[in-house]
Amino acid sequence: MTHASELPVLPKGKAADSGLTAGIPREDAILSAANLTIAFAALLFGGLAGLLQGFVRSGYLELPSWISYYALLTAHGVLLVLVLSSFFSIGYLYAGTSKVLGGLAPMTRNFGWAGFALMSVGTAMAAFFILAGKANVLYTFYTPMQAHPWFYIGLALIVVGILLNCVGMFITYQGWRKQHPGQLTPLFAFFSNAVFVLWVFASLFIAVFVVGLVIPWAFGWVPTIDPMIGRTLFWAFGHTLVNIWMLTSISAWYVSMPKVIGGKVFSDSLARVAVVILVVANVPGGFHHQILDPGLSVELKFLHVIQTFMIIFPSLMTAFAMLATMERAGRAKGVTSLLGWWKILPWSDARFFALIVAMFAFIPAGLGGIINASNQINQVVHNSIWVTGHLHLTVGTTVMLTFFAVSYWLIPFLSGRKMTKVLNRLAIAQTIIWASGMLIMSGAMHINGLLGSPRRTANTTYTGHEAAADWALYESFMAIGGMILFGAITLLIYIWVQLAFFAPKGETEFPIGEDDSKKDVSPLFMDRWAIWVVLATLSIAIAYVIPLADFVSGHNPGSPPFLMP
Amino acid sequence: MRIHHYEKLWLIIGSLILIIFLSILAVQTFVLDMGPPSHAETIDPQSVRESELFANTGLQEVGDKEYEIAMIAEMFAFRPGDLEVPVGSTVHFTLASPDVTHGFKITDTNINVMVVPGHISKISHTFDESGEYLILCNEYCGLGHEYMANTITVK
Numbered sequence: 037m038t039h040a041s042e043l044p045v046l047p048k049g050k051a052a053d054s055g056l057t058a059g060i061p062r063e064d065a066i067l068s069a070a071n072l073t074i075a076f077a078a079l080l081f082g083g084l085a086g087l088l089q090g091f092v093r094s095g096y097l098e099l100p101s102w103i104s105y106y107a108l109l110t111a112h113g114v115l116l117v118l119v120l121s122s123f124f125s126i127g128y129l130y131a132g133t134s135k136v137l138g139g140l141a142p143m144t145r146n147f148g149w150a151g152f153a154l155m156s157v158g159t160a161m162a163a164f165f166i167l168a169g170k171a172n173v174l175y176t177f178y179t180p181m182q183a184h185p186w187f188y189i190g191l192a193l194i195v196v197g198i199l200l201n202c203v204g205m206f207i208t209y210q211g212w213r214k215q216h217p218g219q220l221t222p223l224f225a226f227f228s229n230a231v232f233v234l235w236v237f238a239s240l241f242i243a244v245f246v247v248g249l250v251i252p253w254a255f256g257w258v259p260t261i262d263p264m265i266g267r268t269l270f271w272a273f274g275h276t277l278v279n280i281w282m283l284t285s286i287s288a289w290y291v292s293m294p295k296v297i298g299g300k301v302f303s304d305s306l307a308r309v310a311v312v313i314l315v316v317a318n319v320p321g322g323f324h325h326q327i328l329d330p331g332l333s334v335e336l337k338f339l340h341v342i343q344t345f346m347i348i349f350p351s352l353m354t355a356f357a358m359l360a361t362m363e364r365a366g367r368a369k370g371v372t373s374l375l376g377w378w379k380i381l382p383w384s385d386a387r388f389f390a391l392i393v394a395m396f397a398f399i400p401a402g403l404g405g406i407i408n409a410s411n412q413i414n415q416v417v418h419n420s421i422w423v424t425g426h427l428h429l430t431v432g433t434t435v436m437l438t439f440f441a442v443s444y445w446l447i448p449f450l451s452g453r454k455m456t457k458v459l460n461r462l463a464i465a466q467t468i469i470w471a472s473g474m475l476i477m478s479g480a481m482h483i484n485g486l487l488g489s490p491r492r493t494a495n496t497t498y499t500g501h502e503a504a505a506d507w508a509l510y511e512s513f514m515a516i517g518g519m520i521l522f523g524a525i526t527l528l529i530y531i532w533v534q535l536a537f538f539a540p541k542g543e544t545e546f547p548i549g550e551d552d553s554k555k556d557v558s559p560l561f562m563d564r565w566a567i568w569v570v571l572a573t574l575s576i577a578i579a580y581v582i583p584l585a586d587f588v589s590g591h592n593p594g595s596p597p598f599l600m601p
Numbered sequence: 602m603r604i605h606h607y608e609k610l611w612l613i614i615g616s617l618i619l620i621i622f623l624s625i626l627a628v629q630t631f632v633l634d635m636g637p638p639s640h641a642e643t644i645d646p647q648s649v650r651e652s653e654l655f656a657n658t659g660l661q662e663v664g665d666k667e668y669e670i671a672m673i674a675e676m677f678a679f680r681p682g683d684l685e686v687p688v689g690s691t692v693h694f695t696l697a698s699p700d701v702t703h704g705f706k707i708t709d710t711n712i713n714v715m716v717v718p719g720h721i722s723k724i725s726h727t728f729d730e731s732g733e734y735l736i737l738c739n740e741y742c743g744l745g746h747e748y749m750a751n752t753i754t755v756k
């Protein structure tokens with residue numbers, strides 16, 4: 037296979053005079069930076085909402101009457117789960133793909149900007165209606181709760197914008213393949229394409245739900261809606277989103293981490309296998325959010341549990357590959373003792389440090405996920421704040437710390453600057469503060485969940501019921517963890533602003549690892565995405581055809597809207 | 602695609618654990634009948650309040666220390682109100698919503714089921730220990746969601 041460093045060839049049509057900032061065409065850098073800017077703003081405002089939520093739940097703060105706890109929670113969910121993850125994955129993957137494929141195709145840039153515009157307008161619209169108190173429906177907007185119709189239009193614009201970005205990515209990816217017959221795409225581009233394939237699956241489900249069902253009903257053109265169909269379509273989207281974050285994150289683990297530690301990619305071909313399994317097996321996992329729903333048989337639910345557990349397999353492959361990469365890097369530097377390679381890892385490099393803390397957080401996060409998905413055990417934790425604790429370990433810690441690590445090379449790479457020693461130290465401190473804040477907050481959430489405290493619930497003592505009395509202590513810990521986290525966000529923003537505008541000029545590399553087992557390349561058909569899309573569709577059909585057909589023919593007359601507020 | 606033999610070992614052991622784990626879940630679900638609540642029956646949400654099924658508000662004794670109750674989960678209350686049963690009672694709950702989706706959770710028990718409009722949910726539990734249990738809605742259902750709670754007293 038061919039490696040990034042050996043690929044000077046640019047796709048035809050690239051303006052030769054546009055100049056290369058930081059190793060990628062200037063236009064690509066600007067597009068990427070624009071996406072990242074919105075992602076970072078979403079973290080700031082979403083984090084602020086989280087801070088206030090922690091204070092409200094613990095009873096330290098009473099909100100003014102013009103905003104409800106649930107408006108904050110809706111903003112928190114939409115900004116962090118939908119906005120941050122989509123803008124970040126686009127900004128990061130577009131930049132990396134531009135680097136490894138030698139620039140984005142001009143059409144890709146057009147699609148990218150059009151998508152960016154739609155997503156930004158959609159985000160602004162959604163945020164407006166949430167803050168105006170016209171969309172207290174949380175980020176899952178379960179029907180038949182109904183928000184202002186234009187809130188849904190905002191969401192639809194975000195989704196269409198994402199789809200345009202998908203098209204953009206496919207154009208560059210397929211264009212490169214046409215120009216390089218007989219060559220395997222670079223591993224980073226392969227990851228990138230996989231993420232956008234998942235975005236297509238995710239977007240289609242949510243588009244059918246929002247555009248096909250919710251919008252006609254919200255404008256009053258259709259009198260009723262079936263809430264179960266809505267839940268099912270939403271979680272087909274929602275769970276795919278989870279794997280989009282994970283795949284985006286592990287692209288950095290597999291491709292960039294080896295280079296950061298001065299090693300090589302353990303096995304390019306096995307990395308691709310893990311990616312393909314994730315893409316093919318992922319969507320049906322959405323049903324593990326519906327284990328306690330009526331209208332789905334026990335047998336069907338068990339099938340979904342098995343399908344959910346399929347993604348443990350690629351996770352095991354990843355765990356092995358990461359440790360193997362680190363060990364080999366050490367051995368290549370001459371370490372012979374059993375665990376000596378562990379000690380010589382670049383612990384004082386913030387890029388590595390944030391990555392490895394993210395990986396460690398995935399151990400409890402993954403175990404928690406197995407617990408949640410274990411069919412009858414789900415009954416113990418479902419909709420308790422344990423689940424929110426789990427979310428903050430997975431996306432809040434593993435994914436976020438990976439994104440932060442990426443930002444420590446991506447921002448200076450785009451801005452043509454260099455990380456200084458001081459900033460590197462601050463970034464290490466940021467990682468430690470973030471991880472401890474999350475440990476405290478998410479630990480408290482896990483405990484309170486086991487004590488019976490529900491998620492998504494404003495401050496209440498349930499008229500002084502003793503069951504609720506046990507929760508107060510851990511709610512204080514949630515608030516303390518939240519304060520630590522918000523401190524970490526302000527520190528992070530300081531680092532980002534420095535890296536973008538003030539750090540000394542210089543060249544920063546976008547770390548792309550080389551394959552360690554060059555003789556063991558993947559067969560070319562790995563790049564034939566039609567195969568994987570067909571297989572993924574098949575696995576979706578196995579999970580979804582029966583329940584959806586059941587709901588559609590289930591004589592459910594449907595629900596009229598209930599306006600929130 | 603060469604797989605290192607340590608990796609093979611790791612994946613085989615991992616997969617075996619997974620299979621054993623899933624088998625235990627399967628035995629619990631299908632042999633010991635511990636599967637999640639999965640009743641499948643539809644009802645027009647707009648007719649829940651008038652329907653015969655939910656007209657009989659209150660606990661119905663159907664056997665020795667065995668009760669049935671049909672409850673409406675609505676914004677923002679469970680109807681009928683607080684309940685009381687003797688220690689050792691098995692209670693079969695039947696639930697439906699006339700408005701939005703709610704969650705039915707009783708603290709310190711494994712009772713936990715979604716109440717989605719259009720569907721009837723069922724769940725049963727034997728209360729072996731006395732006390733006042735909190736029944737709460739654990740799915741966001743609107744601006745009064747945190748007030749949606751009752752108790753069931755076991756004595």
Ligand code: HEM
Binds near residue numbers: 175490
């Ligand atoms: C300053 C940092 C943060 C604080 C203090 C915070 C705090 C909270 C609190 C108190 C809740 C609500 C619990 C409830 O009532 O159910 C919550 C929910 C949630 N948070 Fe965070 N959080 C923070 C950062 C994040 C980040 C970075 C992410 C992910 C990128 C995240 C993802 C979520 C999700 C998915 C939910 C569930 C939303 C829902 O149930 O609708 N949070 N957070």
Ligand SMILES: [Cu+2]
Binds near residue numbers: 674742
């Ligand atoms: Cu409710």
Ligand SMILES: [Cu+2]
Binds near residue numbers: 703739740742746
């Ligand atoms: Cu509720």
